[in-house]
Amino acid sequence: NAGVTQTPKFQVLKTGQSMTLQCAQDMNHEYMSWYRQDPGMGLRLIHYSVGAGITDQGEVPNGYNVSRSTTEDFPLRLLSAAPSQTSVYFCASSGGHEQFFGPGTRLTVL
Amino acid sequence: GQSLEQPSEVTAVEGAIVQINCTYQTSGFYGLSWYQQHDGGAPTFLSYNALDGLEETGRFSSFLSRSDSYGYLLLQELQMKDSASYFCAASMDSNYQLIWGAGTKLIIKP
Numbered sequence: 001n002a003g004v005t006q007t008p009k010f011q012v013l014k015t016g017q018s019m020t021l022q023c024a025q026d027m028n029h030e031y032m033s034w035y036r037q038d039p040g041m042g043l044r045l046i047h048y049s050v051g052a053g054i055t056d057q058g059e060v061p062n063g064y065n066v067s068r069s070t071t072e073d074f075p076l077r078l079l080s081a082a083p084s085q086t087s088v089y090f091c092a093s094s095g096g097h098e099q100f101f102g103p104g105t106r107l108t109v110l
Numbered sequence: 111g112q113s114l115e116q117p118s119e120v121t122a123v124e125g126a127i128v129q130i131n132c133t134y135q136t137s138g139f140y141g142l143s144w145y146q147q148h149d150g151g152a153p154t155f156l157s158y159n160a161l162d163g164l165e166e167t168g169r170f171s172s173f174l175s176r177s178d179s180y181g182y183l184l185l186q187e188l189q190m191k192d193s194a195s196y197f198c199a200a201s202m203d204s205n206y207q208l209i210w211g212a213g214t215k216l217i218i219k220p
Contacts (some may be wrong), residue, residue, distance in 0.1 A: 058207070098155040101152035
């Protein structure tokens, strides 16, 4: 039981490049979400999904897209990377009030 | 707007007791969660309060007063491994969306 996995762990992009952050969970959770965490701050919700085929925007969705074709996977796409998107990105899944987090992806945009 | 306020930093001595407060201003409040995050790591769930009162889990306890929009996390018999950031997070609806405080860095001195 791997829990929530994220790849890559680290990524450096140039401004304007696009990429996809991968997230997968093996706990059969319906609810999944993506957060970003900036230094000294709490987590801010980017997008979330309450089940396969259903996604919605969180607090800070601009510049990001998501899809949920299966229960297990919830990728986050950066459409055209900007320096303001330099952050640590966490994926989480939940079957109740406890959210389980992946190890995070540290993204730097130059 | 929706916000959670918690102290940015708290210092305590090993073996002592410390309380981390959290006040919230939100709509559609369902409950208050607490998470621990060590430097470089992912948040891990500690507790959840949906009803007023105290919930105890080992050395950690969490309290909620819905009428005062206030909660706290109580850590007893502090150990050096408890040095971490602690976040309160409010559940906004039954879909487990969370709004996060900025976190409290707990510094423990020997």
